[in-house]
Amino acid sequence: MTTMTTTETETTFAQQLFEALQTQHALNATDFATTVSDEDAAYRVQDHLTTLKNAPVGGYKVSLTSAETQQMFATDHPLYGAQVQDHFLAAPAKVRLNQLMAPLVEVELVFKAKAPLSATDSLTDLWHKTTVAPGLELPDSRFADWFPSLAKNLVVADAAVGGLVVYGEEQDTDQRFASVDAVATVNCELTHDGETLKTGNASEVLGNPLNSLHWLVGKLAAQGRVLTAGQRVSSGTFVLPPYLTAGHWQANFDQQLGQVELDVTND
Template identity: 60%
Template sequence: MEVTLMDTQKQATMELSTKENELAEKLFNAYQSHNALKESDYKGVVTDEDAAYRVQKRLTELKNEEVGGYKVSLTSKQTQDMFDSDSPLYGAQVKSHFVQSPVTLHRAQLMEPLAEVEMLFTAKEDLSSKDSLEDLLRKTKVAPAVEVPDSRFSDWFPSLSKYMVMADAAVGGYVVYGQEVDANRLFDSVDALAKVKCQLFHDGKKLKDGASSEVLGNPLNSLQWLVKKLEDQGQPLRAGQRVSSGTFLLPESLTDGEWKATFDQGLGAVFLNVSKD
């Protein structure tokens, strides 16, 4: 079988260096032990996107669990500026870290978590880079979500470098999601998904308002970006996988207590309790 230059180059981008493999193993150890790493100890290990995603892929393999879906980060100009980026990035999320509302997360399950309010999509069939936004609306279910970003690095927000965020599975923690419904049943057009508003509460006190238009103008744009990115990397988004598509608001520190996110347009609400025990 003929091996093209492109095949050779693609293979080269997938092969981990010794230092990249060591970083993936350290991240996995921190994922298991909750003993945080210091980014300064790994300076120069991942200096570009290919290296960062290689480390993430190895970290995902080490978790030895089915990938339940993905989270998309840096979907607003403000968050891209914070991490010196001009595009989104993604992280693979294991199946057990997508959990349905209402749920209690224990402090021992977390490291330095944040709370973000998002729209979650679930693929009803395999998705393709050729899918239009209208196709994606038809091929997905949608649900309200609170994503809980959490890093294996100490003092990570907002100082962790973009490539380390990528390597650390886009600082994936948990995704708590509400009731799923067919997206085209809840929304009669693509544009309607850009008009969802949310409110985030902690122990009954409203902290912030947010809007779906913060997510690349429309959360479906985020989903479409991810589908194309994954396909480019040879790992298409499959039926049943979920996507937390990007935050409606700047994150809050996830402290102990009762959290609630409410959404208009019939999307519903998400309930999350964080317990110190």
């Protein structure tokens, strides 16, 4: 099991991240280049940051789930970030741009556990034990000029650059999809003010978004954690994300998943 006891340096770093979140004053990544020694230390910082938020954990986001994004951040595996409950928003949602610092827009499937998920669960078990919804994730960072060059361990420490997750109608995964493999066949279209910006496919997410969920459950178990009933997981982006701007954002999904709508204002 990974140790989650923080050092004084890690605790101080978490406090600085929390203050940046509260004040929206971005940190300079170069000032923290040697602050976290490895990925385990980065997760310890994230864990303390989550404690400082003093709010229930509503679920998790999984990042770096495609070969392209892993290459950008010089890693060969995903990362996760704990997300507090009020950062999961039911669609249609409204967000002020100044709620966030330097957000992007990602198109994802959002799973919700109907029962506690175990590291021994197979993909078929996860298919039966979850609901699925179309989603828009708004990743954000407490570091200036973070995308796409922020060091991997700083991404982890910063709650995997967690921002907000907007989710649409939730349906039983095993009712929406005829099989585990079918989850990988979902296509999406991301539009802004009616203009198509991106299209993507669920297979970009570790070959199948259920693989992302499976990875997360195993990673949490290695840290002595369990993904509990009611918690949601934003499982990884279908597309390389554009920056969030004011206007009407919509993600349209096939496979009868529906759409997610988000209005972003400047005030």
